[in-house]
Structure formats: C-alpha cells, structure tokens
Amino acid sequence: MAHETAQVARLAGASAPHHDTDFIALGPDLVFTGELVGIEANIWSFRLDHFIIGELGDLIRFGECFTTLDPYDRFVLVNALGDGRQLASAPIWSKHQQQLTLAVAVIESFPRTDANHLPMDLALSDDNDLFITNGNLATVRGLDALPQKIKLCLSTSRGEMLFHPSWGTRIREYSQVFFGSPWLPRLIKLETIRMACIPHTGHNPIKPTTPLMAVRKVEVVEMLSTENVDGFFPFRFQLDIEGVGTWSREIPIYISRDL
Numbered sequence: 001m002a003h004e005t006a007q008v009a010r011l012a013g014a015s016a017p018h019h020d021t022d023f024i025a026l027g028p029d030l031v032f033t034g035e036l037v038g039i040e041a042n043i044w045s046f047r048l049d050h051f052i053i054g055e056l057g058d059l060i061r062f063g064e065c066f067t068t069l070d071p072y073d074r075f076v077l078v079n080a081l082g083d084g085r086q087l088a089s090a091p092i093w094s095k096h097q098q099q100l101t102l103a104v105a106v107i108e109s110f111p112r113t114d115a116n117h118l119p120m121d122l123a124l125s126d127d128n129d130l131f132i133t134n135g136n137l138a139t140v141r142g143l144d145a146l147p148q149k150i151k152l153c154l155s156t157s158r159g160e161m162l163f164h165p166s167w168g169t170r171i172r173e174y175s176q177v178f179f180g181s182p183w184l185p186r187l188i189k190l191e192t193i194r195m196a197c198i199p200h201t202g203h204n205p206i207k208p209t210t211p212l213m214a215v216r217k218v219e220v221v222e223m224l225s226t227e228n229v230d231g232f233f234p235f236r237f238q239l240d241i242e243g244v245g246t247w248s249r250e251i252p253i254y255i256s257r258d259l
Contacts, residue, residue, distance in 0.1 A: 021049060022079040023186045026091060026104070027062050027069070028170070030054040031190065034102075036078055042088065042108070044076065048100035052183065056100075059093060066090035072166050072200055076104050077193045079186060082217040082240070084197035085109065110199045114243030115214035118145045124152075143244060146214060147251050150237065153195050153211050154188075155254035167200060167211070172256045179257070180226060188253075189221035192237070216240045224250065231256060 024046060025031045031053040038045040066074065066089070077084035085106035093102045123138035125131045131138050140148060158168040169191040178184040196215035199208040220238035227233075232252035241247045 025077040025190045028073050046102045048102050063090040075198045077190050082219050084193045112242040113213045115143045115241045116243050121145050151251050175255050185223045193218045214242045
C-alpha cells in the first residue's frame with residue numbers, strides 16, 4: 001500500500017475529479033481516475049488519467065496473467081455509470097502523447113433477481129442479533145430483505161469466509177489507507193458496484209448470482225459521518241433495483257479500523 005499512501009499525500013487537499021472523470025477499477029488491484037469515452041459493440045474504451053491503486057506495471061501483469069486469474073477477478077467497474085461488467089478477454093492499452101487509453105471486451109450484463117422475490121433469510125435486530133417473533137426466529141424476504149443483504153455483504157471483508165475466500169469486499173483494506181480522504185466513499189462505491197454486478201459462484205457453483213442479487217446500478221454511495229457506533233458507519237445508498245426502480249436507504253456498514 002506504499003503507492004496508495006503516496007497517492008493520498010499527493011492528492012490531500014485536492015478538489016474532486018473533474019465532472020467527466022471518476023474512479024474506474026480493472027480487476028482487484030487497479031483503480032484509476034479516467035473516463036469512459038466510447039462503447040462499440042462489446043468494447044468499452046477509457047481514457048486513463050491517474051492511477052490511484054496500482055501502476056502501469058500492474059496493468060501489464062493483469063493482461064499477461066489474465067487467463068490464469070479467477071474469473072471473479074476479471075472485471076471492470078465504472079463509478080460514473082454505477083455499473084460494471086465481467087471481462088471477455090485481456091485489456092488492450094496504448095499510450096499516445098503521454099495519454100494512456102484502454103479498451104476492454106465485456107460480457108453482457110448479468111441478470112438480476114426481482115427484489116420482490118428475494119429469498120427468505122433470518123432477520124437481524126439493530127444490534128445484529130437473531131430475535132424471536134411470535135415464538136419463532138424472525139425472518140425477512142423480498143424487498144424487506146434487501147437492506148440486511150446490503151449491510152451484511154458490504155460489512156464482510158474479502159478473505160473472512162473460510163470456505164469462500166474471494167467473497168466479500170476490500171472496504172476494510174481501503175479504509176486503512178484512505179479513511180478520512182474524499183476517495184474512500186468513491187472506493188466503497190466501486191466495491192458496491194462489484195457486489196451488485198459481478199456474479200460469484202461460491203455459494204452455488206451451478207447457479208451463480210451477484211452478491212447483492214437485485215441491485216442493477218449503484219447511483220449514490222454517501223458516507224454520512226466518520227463517527228461510528230460499534231464499528232458501524234452510516235451510509236446512504238441510492239440504487240436501481242430490479243422490479244422496483246430507484247430506491248434509497250440509510251444503511252450502516254461495519255468497517256474495522258484495526259490494523
């Protein structure tokens with residue numbers, strides 16, 4: 001994370017990116033500022049301005065090792081779109097007059113589940129405990145299950161689940177370097193997009209689903225405060241939900257501040 005720490009120092013006090021630029025992620029180890037400048041068939045083209053996480057060498061290695069990567073790590077995420085795609089092949093990049101450009105072939109958008117048909121799950125209280133209602137463990141299903149699904153999914157760090165090590169987010173890792181900077185909410189939005197758009201096979205290899213299942217696009221992720229309650233920080237999410245449309249909620253997300 002030395003490169004990322006240097007980036008924070010360089011960008012400290014800087015204004016937010018120009019209105020036509022935002023964060024873009026390519027695989028798990030590359031985040032840069034740039035812009036989606038064209039789409040032709042399944043080819044998305046980008047202007048790459050500055051690396052936030054990773055560097056040119058990492059981009060080269062990503063292309064060289066593409067065929068050996070876990071398919072779950074072959075993706076592009078675009079904050080400005082609130083959307084992301086799996087990659088069909090290794091990226092192609094070029095440099096002209098000091099400007100990097102990047103082209104990626106993407107797979108069509110993965111189908112989502114109608115939020116009104118989300119499966120039943122055990123309900124958790126505000127204290128994150130199971131509770132009893134009418135003599136039985138409380139449950140949630142359908143759209144009522146979505147806030148809890150978002151909370152649990154984004155609060156789980158990648159590597160925490162023994163039998164599904166690729167499941168979860170890098171929010172905790174990002175917070176170690178970027179906490180308090182204007183870039184952390186943008187990185188958390190990228191991770192929310194990944195959970196919404198990139199299918200995972202861990203829980204059901206035969207029938208993969210996106211972790212957030214019903215979220216089509218991530219329109220807004222806003223960190224409401226840097227104050228926490230038992231490690232949970234307040235966020236506001238505005239999302240495009242399958243079967244519902246635009247949907248907005250305040251949901252607490254757990255972010256460990258331990259090294």
